[in-house]
Amino acid sequence: MPGRPPKRLSRSFFSRSVHEVAPDLIGALLLVGGIGGRLVEVEAYHHTEPAAHSFGGPTERNAVMFGPPGYAYVYRSYGIHWCLNFVCEPAGSASAVLIRAIEPTADLAVMRRRRGVTDTRLLCSGPGRLCEALRITGAHNGLALNEPPFTLYARSGAVEIVTGPRIGITKAAALPWRYGEKGSRFLSKPFTQEA
DNA sequence: TGCCCGATTAACT
């Protein structure tokens, strides 16, 4: 029997704890200008913990994190790559979810051209890779997630979720705030507790 | 002002 029609994520979806939003994002469909796929890996960043960009207070770079939920926070990583976050929780909480990997579904040919690779598993498996495939740049910083070019649909079926430590950080590295779809072949790195 | 380092990736040995 066919699944129910896709439901758009509302602004209120993001007005919750990053630890509720992050697992609920797994399996959701993210499109930017019609290009994208299913979210399979995200990480939660809370302002009370030193790995968050907002930990030290507002700056020009992290200003969007201190605004209302339901907006994109995009920053430059290592001076080279772009990384996409969804701002969550009540305005001022300065907490967000980092989008780390998607399972590419539309449009594969466009994403291959933008990335310069043919291997589907390398198209969007990593925060910098998916921003290149979806052509997300600093121009998207501060844009609303429920308006063009963004389109977000809630997941339609059940998804098995695994958790683990976040990738590539040194502060608060032990916190298990990475969320992913169990067994997905499109993760940036496997989860150790894969069983 | 200068220095160090980072929510990364690809290309090395």
Next chain:
DNA sequence: GTTAATCGGGCAA
């Protein structure tokens, strides 16, 4: 396994 690419934030001087 290691390292270069590349630049803004944050902090010391």
